Amino acid sequence: MDFSFSPDQQLLKNSARAFLDEHMKPATVRLLWDDPRGESDTLWKEMAQLGWLGLSLPEAYGGSALGMVETAVLLEEIGRAACPGPYWPTALAATAIERAGSDAQKKRWLSAVATGDARATIALLDADLDWNPEAMTTRAEKSGSGFTLSGTKQFVPWAHVADVLLVPAKTTDGLTLFLVDPSAAGLTLEPAPVMDLAARLTAVKLEKVAVPADGVLGGPGQAGPLLAELLRRGAVGAAAEMLGAARRCLDMAVEYAKVREQFGQPIGSFQAIRHKCAEMLLEVENSHSAVYYAAWALDAGAEDAALAASVAKAYVGDAARRVCGEAIQVHGGIGFTWEYDLHLYFKRAKALEPLYGDGDYHRELIVRRVAG
Amino acid sequence: MDLNYSAEDREFRDNTRRWLEANVPTQELATLEERKAWHRKLYEAGYVGMLWPREFGGWGASPMQQAIVQDEMARVSAPPPINGLGIGFIGPTIIVHGTDWQKQRYLKKMLTAEEIWCQLYSEPNAGSDLASLRTRAEDQGDHFLVNGQKIWTSSGPISDWGILLARTDSKVAKHKGISCFLLHMRQPGVEVRPLRQITGSSLFSEVFMTNARAEKRDLIGKLNQGWEIAQTTLGWERGANSLGRVTRYAIAFTQLVRAAKELKRGGRPLFDDPVVRAKLGRIYADLEVQRYAGLRVLSALLKSDSPGAASSITKLSYTEFEKRYYELALEILGHRGQLISAREEFEEVDTSSGEPGTWATAFLWSRAGTIYSGSSEIQKNIIGERVLGLPKEVRADRLKA
Ligand SMILES: Cc1cc2nc3c(=O)[nH]c(=O)nc-3n(C[C@H](O)[C@H](O)[C@H](O)COP(=O)(O)OP(=O)(O)OC[C@H]3O[C@@H](n4cnc5c(N)ncnc54)[C@H](O)[C@@H]3O)c2cc1C
Numbered sequence: 001m002d003f004s005f006s007p008d009q010q011l012l013k014n015s016a017r018a019f020l021d022e023h024m025k026p027a028t029v030r031l032l033w034d035d036p037r038g039e040s041d042t043l044w045k046e047m048a049q050l051g052w053l054g055l056s057l058p059e060a061y062g063g064s065a066l067g068m069v070e071t072a073v074l075l076e077e078i079g080r081a082a083c084p085g086p087y088w089p090t091a092l093a094a095t096a097i098e099r100a101g102s103d104a105q106k107k108r109w110l111s112a113v114a115t116g117d118a119r120a121t122i123a124l125l126d127a128d129l130d131w132n133p134e135a136m137t138t139r140a141e142k143s144g145s146g147f148t149l150s151g152t153k154q155f156v157p158w159a160h161v162a163d164v165l166l167v168p169a170k171t172t173d174g175l176t177l178f179l180v181d182p183s184a185a186g187l188t189l190e191p192a193p194v195m196d197l198a199a200r201l202t203a204v205k206l207e208k209v210a211v212p213a214d215g216v217l218g219g220p221g222q223a224g225p226l227l228a229e230l231l232r233r234g235a236v237g238a239a240a241e242m243l244g245a246a247r248r249c250l251d252m253a254v255e256y257a258k259v260r261e262q263f264g265q266p267i268g269s270f271q272a273i274r275h276k277c278a279e280m281l282l283e284v285e286n287s288h289s290a291v292y293y294a295a296w297a298l299d300a301g302a303e304d305a306a307l308a309a310s311v312a313k314a315y316v317g318d319a320a321r322r323v324c325g326e327a328i329q330v331h332g333g334i335g336f337t338w339e340y341d342l343h344l345y346f347k348r349a350k351a352l353e354p355l356y357g358d359g360d361y362h363r364e365l366i367v368r369r370v371a372g
Numbered sequence: 373m374d375l376n377y378s379a380e381d382r383e384f385r386d387n388t389r390r391w392l393e394a395n396v397p398t399q400e401l402a403t404l405e406e407r408k409a410w411h412r413k414l415y416e417a418g419y420v421g422m423l424w425p426r427e428f429g430g431w432g433a434s435p436m437q438q439a440i441v442q443d444e445m446a447r448v449s450a451p452p453p454i455n456g457l458g459i460g461f462i463g464p465t466i467i468v469h470g471t472d473w474q475k476q477r478y479l480k481k482m483l484t485a486e487e488i489w490c491q492l493y494s495e496p497n498a499g500s501d502l503a504s505l506r507t508r509a510e511d512q513g514d515h516f517l518v519n520g521q522k523i524w525t526s527s528g529p530i531s532d533w534g535i536l537l538a539r540t541d542s543k544v545a546k547h548k549g550i551s552c553f554l555l556h557m558r559q560p561g562v563e564v565r566p567l568r569q570i571t572g573s574s575l576f577s578e579v580f581m582t583n584a585r586a587e588k589r590d591l592i593g594k595l596n597q598g599w600e601i602a603q604t605t606l607g608w609e610r611g612a613n614s615l616g617r618v619t620r621y622a623i624a625f626t627q628l629v630r631a632a633k634e635l636k637r638g639g640r641p642l643f644d645d646p647v648v649r650a651k652l653g654r655i656y657a658d659l660e661v662q663r664y665a666g667l668r669v670l671s672a673l674l675k676s677d678s679p680g681a682a683s684s685i686t687k688l689s690y691t692e693f694e695k696r697y698y699e700l701a702l703e704i705l706g707h708r709g710q711l712i713s714a715r716e717e718f719e720e721v722d723t724s725s726g727e728p729g730t731w732a733t734a735f736l737w738s739r740a741g742t743i744y745s746g747s748s749e750i751q752k753n754i755i756g757e758r759v760l761g762l763p764k765e766v767r768a769d770r771l772k773a
Pocket residue numbers: 271490491492493494496498499500501523524525526527576740743744745746747748749750753
């Protein structure tokens with residue numbers, strides 16, 4: 001029983017922290033707000049060189065074959081920096097291709113992801129904003145040797161920069177996952193302007209979009225279990241990122257409480273502020289336990305892995321929202337300004353909250369799992 | 373990171389489970405003598421005093437093994453051992469600060485529950501601010517004369533001995549004039565009056581000391597060193613019950629779900645009501661997080677033996693959780709949850725109270741955890757000052773000192 005990071009994991013954490021502190025300062029995040037792509041290609045290439053993009057991919061494709069724990073370590077730091085970009089959607093899509101893809105599909109995409117030459121995303125949310133894949137209305141009709149896809153996918157992260165979209169749709173065989181070329185005829189992308197200007201979400205409209213036979217990922221009708229697995233991984237990754245944002249806000253609140261003086265003393269000496277900070281720390285530490293337990297459980301194939309993923313997403317979503325919000329409260333007026341950086345993390349945590357299943361969805365999954 | 377139990381841990385768990393299945397009493401232990409007998413049986417099997425060194429009658433086991441035993445006991449709702457305060461922290465205090473004579477005289481009998489111990493710290497005017505205590509101990513040459521009053525003393529009426537903090541110098545700053553003694557409870561100068569708790573039982577008491585005797589040889593450490601002693605030995609056991617506690621919550625959850633499936637509102641089971649399901653999902657996530665956090669504490673304990681001020685986070689986390697948990701349970705159960713002699717399916721909800729319980733007892737008892745052993749507010753002060761490094765508050769007693 002060892003809940004602490006291994007020396008390698010600690011090293012990864014430290015180097016990610018140092019790299020992002022240098023290359024993704026709050027000012028850099030702000031510059032990307034106005035950028036049409038919203039991400040930095042230079043940074044992406046550097047992340048590839050650091051081995052981040054292939055972190056969990058097999059060595060044969062230029063990856064490091066590391067697990068969800070290492071991925072969570074990285075995502076926590078990415079969240080801490082509110083670093084914008086398609087890191088997690090790409091890594092998740094690559095996992096899907098690695099799990100279910102044909103040799104040709106893997107050859108086409110995995111090395112390109114690891115080297116930073118390809119970005120990808122998964123369109124998990126359908127028109128109804130229901131995270132249950134069974135509820136989707138997007139259809140794929142057989143046509144010739146391939147399929148045509150029609151429907152709408154909502155709030156797809158970073159679809160506008162993706163080289164390939166993973167799109168689930170219903171065929172006569174059931175849930176099927178497709179690799180879709182974003183420039184295909186009939187496919188339109190509509191950016192959804194959300195309050196976190198660094199979180200890019202896009203609606204993907206599909207009107208009879210043709211997908212060739214080799215664009216099916218895994219067998220037709222076989223996507224159900226894979227989608228459930230992706231949602232679980234996605235949830236744990238998002239929880240890790242929210243944890244990072246929350247810890248950043250806690251650190252900022254504590255630092256501020258030490259130096260800001262009112263009534264002749266630092267505000268951190270007032271219990272109302274000190275106790276708030278203690279409660280924030282409690283939620284951050286519990287979130288740490290939840291994220292890394294869930295990540296470990298996925299790696300170990302533990303029998304409670306699915307439960308732990310839902311627990312992490314439901315718990316950390318609530319905790320991060322509260323912690324980031326309370327950090328604003330500790331700061332007073334300055335915390336409410338556009339110039340002060342707190343809202344970068346506050347908004348990032350909020351943008352991640354509904355992704356890969358919101359709290360209500362995961363709480364329902366928990367009840368089904370433990371109580372029938 | 374590796375959260376698997378080792379092969380030895382698993383084997384130890386299997387053996388413990390087998391032993392418990394064969395030995396757990398089938399009938400409720402009605403008398404103190406029966407509980408003592410069960411305690412001794414647990415001790416002889418190696419399940420009490422597990423963390424104590426062997427030379428003092430303990431078992432030199434690891435915190436993990438102790439946590440496993442607590443977990444397995446919770447699983448079968450085994451009656452807990454007694455003398456928890458003694459074994460959990462008074463004994464360790466004697467081991468760390470006591471004389472050889474004290475170790476010889478007291479430790480073994482404490483482990484076997486031949487002598488029951490209590491903690492004589494809190495006073496009517498010294499609770500969170502323990503250092504302001506007023507009970508006096510005057511040096512009479514061969515002994516100290518003790519006068520004063522203690523309050524909230526758990527197990528007072530059944531105790532043979534108590535660990536006592538008393539003032540031995542009133543001219544110095546409040547923390548500096550306190551000494552630590554072992555006090556014989558069965559003497560004419562000591563009067564114990566049971567106090568009734570909100571649960572209806574009388575697990576704690578008031579203790580009046582009128583010219584009571586504390587022998588010279590029963591002074592722990594040096595004169596006026598009592599405050600440091602009390603500080604350094606709090607928390608030997610923290611984390612040991614991390615698994616057992618959560619297992620008890622999980623058993624209660626199963627019972628809650630069963631009840632929610634049975635109780636109906638508007639013709640349909642409560643369990644089918646999305647509002648109820650959302651509540652259950654939220655509290656179960658919370659419960660699981662307590663378990664993960666408990667494993668994390670345990671893992672830290674296995675690496676070094678002092679979690680330090682961070683143990684305040686653990687204590688704050690689970691005691692506050694416990695209140696949320698039973699509040700939610702009673703919200704779902706309505707009046708049924710408030711029955712004090714419940715139908716069978718609502719019984720067995722035993723919290724760390726050691727009382728065979730109902731939902732009502734568990735709910736009431738959950739109010740205690742955030743008061744004793746340093747209230748939630750005190751824990752937050754500690755976390756703020758010692759973990760986060762926030763400035764100390766301006767306090768009237770600090771201005772004076
Ligand atoms: C079930 C139970 C069993 C107990 N068993 C024992 C025992 O065996 N032996 C023993 O010695 N004692 C025992 N106690 C006593 C316990 O340790 C005290 O109740 C506790 O220390 C609080 O002291 P108090 O009751 O005087 O409350 P107070 O200290 O008067 O506190 C009242 C309120 O003020 C708050 N408060 C106090 N100081 C501060 C501060 N600096 N900042 C912010 N808030 C503050 C507290 O958090 C609390 O909410 C037991 C208590 C309970 C409930």
